[in-house]
Amino acid sequence: MSTSAGKLAERTKVAGGNRMELLLFRLNGKQLYGINVFKVKEIIPCPKLTNLPHHTPHVRGVAHVRDGTVSIVDLGMAIRQPAMQNPESHFVIITEYNRRTQGFLVREVDRIVNINWEEVHPPPRGSGKNSFLTAVTQMDNQLIEIVDVEKIIASVDPFAQGVSAEILTDEVKQAAANYHILLVDDSSVARHQVERNLKETGIGFTSLTNGKEALDYLNAMADEGKRVQDELLMIISDIEMPEMDGYTLTRRIKEDPRFANLPVLLHSSLSGIFNEAMVKKVGANFFLAKYDADELARVVIGQIQAVAGEKV
Template sequence: MTNSAGKLTARNKIAGGNRMELLLFRLNGRQLYGINVFKVKEIIPCPRLTNLPHHTPEVRGVAHVRDGTISVVDLGMAIRQPAMQKPETHFVIVTEYNRRTQGFLVREVDRIVNIDWEEVHPPPSGSGKDSFLTAITQLDNQLIEIIDVEKIIASVDPFAQTVSSEILTDEIKQIAPQFHILLVDDSTVARHQVEKNLSETGVKFTSLTNGRQALEFLQNMAAEGKKVNDEFLMIISDIEMPEMDGYTLTKHIKQDPKLTNLTVLLHSSLSGIFNESMVKKVGANYFLAKYDADELAKVVIHEIKAAAGLKRG
């Protein structure tokens, strides 16, 4: 077995078992923070940074890494902490989110841990809408705060995509309101972006925040005698979510005779061959890497046309 094939197999076992690998690091104090290892390309000593004019203060500069140039974001500043002093003495976590590569400046990297998603929980309700946490967990009696990187990227380098007008035909606009989509995503920023694009297509949607909540919602609906496949056109689910990830949610859906016909699109900032393998393993119908509004709309429209008996383009 090659080294890359071995890593892929190991990752399949982790994700398929409702587990994640979390990279732990510190910023200004002793608090431990975490992000999913699957999004980390490498960890390097902070390289020489070149200042960018007219950019947000959180971006400490750009650096030449491998064969390209990346922006380096002071992760402490991004979550409303003081700027880290002497960045040249710290580390940069090079990541790939939403089809973009960026670096995050951190004071020190601690370790990688393997955690069950059931041990990962939404942040406390009192943390407020401005919180940059997407989840929390505990390890060795210490609180670990998992950062909503998508929210940070959106605050530092905002992007707002709309569905192209040529995709939204009059025919689709007329029939779309008949259909209902279940959306599952724990990131407020990501969820609102999908909601915005679904609204543009005209479909109705119900939004939930994690896989366990979604599975219980669907199972309760089926227990009431409703045909879930008639109630929902499809489900669009994130992969990384507290308590139950999108892979495990999909596996439960496809193994339940009352839910198995529900079309599932896994929509994640994770990307690459690893996800292609996992999509096949758990039985999802589609996988899309975040974020392209037109790609998402095309899948939704494809399913609308199929359900309405229209010719699919």
């Protein structure tokens, strides 16, 4: 087995077991923060930064990385901490989120750890809607705060994409009103974006924040004697979520005869060949990298057409 194939197989095994690899780092103090390793392209010493006029304050500048130009966000400032001094002595984590390459300035990188999603929990209720945390966990009796990078990126470059008018015909909206979708995503920014686009389409939806909540919801529906396929058109689920990730949720759905025929779309800021392998492994019906409103709408409309047995 080649080195790259071996790494892919190992990562597939980790994610398929409701586990993930977390890159830990520090900002201004001793607090440890984390992001999913799958979103990290590389870690480099902070390169020379070129200042940009009229930019968001926590964008410290742009840098030439490989063959492109990448904006560098001071991650401390982005989560309302003081600016990091002497950035040239720190590190930049180059990531790929939502089809965008983004650099994050951090003070130091600690290590990579392998954790179970069951050990990852939503942030404390008191953190409020303005919190930039998407989850928390503990390791070696130390709290690790997992950053909602999608929310940070949205604060730098607000992302508001609507469904194209040519897709949303009157026939589509009329047909969509008869159906309901279960939406599962722990990021408030990503969840609200999908909600806006589903509202544009005219379809009903229920929103939940992790795979465990979604599985409990489906079990409760089935326990009430309802046929889930009659109640829901499909599930749209994120992959990275506390308590239970999207891969495990999909696998559990497909293993249960009561839900097995329910279509699942995995919708994630993770992208690449890794996800192609995992989508096939867990039995998801669709995969889309975030975020293209028209792509998402076409999948939903295609599912409506498949169920209705007519072109809408």
